[in-house]
Amino acid sequence: MIYKTDYHIHTTYSDGREGPEACIAAALKYGLSEIGFSDHLTPAGGQLKWTMGHDRLPEYAEHILRLKKLHPEIAVRMGLELDYLPGMEKVTAGIIDAFPFDYIIGSVHYLGDETVDLGPEFYKGKDIIEIYENYFNLVCEAASTGFYDIMGHADLVRIHRFRPEEDITHLYSMMASAFEIHDVAFELNTNGRNKPLHDFYPDRKYLSLFAEHGVPVCVNSDAHYPERIGQYSDEAYELLKLSGYTEMAVFKDRERYMIPLV
Numbered sequence: 001m002i003y004k005t006d007y008h009i010h011t012t013y014s015d016g017r018e019g020p021e022a023c024i025a026a027a028l029k030y031g032l033s034e035i036g037f038s039d040h041l042t043p044a045g046g047q048l049k050w051t052m053g054h055d056r057l058p059e060y061a062e063h064i065l066r067l068k069k070l071h072p073e074i075a076v077r078m079g080l081e082l083d084y085l086p087g088m089e090k091v092t093a094g095i096i097d098a099f100p101f102d103y104i105i106g107s108v109h110y111l112g113d114e115t116v117d118l119g120p121e122f123y124k125g126k127d128i129i130e131i132y133e134n135y136f137n138l139v140c141e142a143a144s145t146g147f148y149d150i151m152g153h154a155d156l157v158r159i160h161r162f163r164p165e166e167d168i169t170h171l172y173s174m175m176a177s178a179f180e181i182h183d184v185a186f187e188l189n190t191n192g193r194n195k196p197l198h199d200f201y202p203d204r205k206y207l208s209l210f211a212e213h214g215v216p217v218c219v220n221s222d223a224h225y226p227e228r229i230g231q232y233s234d235e236a237y238e239l240l241k242l243s244g245y246t247e248m249a250v251f252k253d254r255e256r257y258m259i260p261l262v
């Protein structure tokens with residue numbers, strides 16, 4: 001049986017539908033070897049609906065750490081999906097240092113003041129290649145900060161199916177190089193299948209590029225419902241193997257270990 005992990009899971013601490021207990025039950029049922037919680041946090045704080053307030057972090061950490069002890073039958077990991085916001089480095093570092101995380105997922109949701117994923121309106125009437133260039137540049141900049149262990153949904157700008165007409169291979173090359181140089185992993189995020197995109201992030205066409213650069217990878221569901229934990233993972237692991245991957249990354253105490261993809 002393949003060793004399966006899922007490090008990208010949302011609970012009611014952010015915009016997930018159920019609490020961590022229901023997620024663990026679903027992960028056990030699915031047969032995961034490791035489950036990692038990664039509720040949303042943005043360094044800007046505030047009372048946005050989809051993200052946890054900074055004041056809830058101690059409770060979140062205490063809760064997940066308690067579940068680690070309660071569930072020796074599955075490896076429970078504590079992470080965060082932390083937004084990259086340029087200029088907020090001090091706050092970001094403070095959050096990461098304050099709790100014993102196993103890994104941090106670095107995600108770009110914002111370009112300027114707007115999020116790229118909430119609706120197609122963001123893209124209408126805009127230069128699509130410019131959006132892609134800005135987004136890829138920001139993800140590469142995020143990778144360079146050293147804050148993150150896993151880069152989240154690295155080409156999220158595909159979500160609403162707006163594609164530049166130009167060839168964008170160079171953007172993926174730039175990204176794979178940046179991840180390699182800054183020694184960060186990325187995720188094959190299967191949740192794009194549930195979105196208008198109907199496919200995984202990043203674009204399967206370019207996965208071999210990441211493999212050639214030796215960028216470590218893991219498969220994540222980005223589940224907001226327990227029943228989606230581990231979703232499409234069989235297909236995702238197969239896809240990684242077809243793209244040239246022979247190993248996957250696992251995380252504990254912010255250390256990365258590689259295990260064979262079998």
Ligand SMILES: [Zn+2]
Nearest residue numbers: 081107152153
């Ligand atoms: Zn995200």
Ligand SMILES: [Zn+2]
Nearest residue numbers: 008010081222
């Ligand atoms: Zn997420």
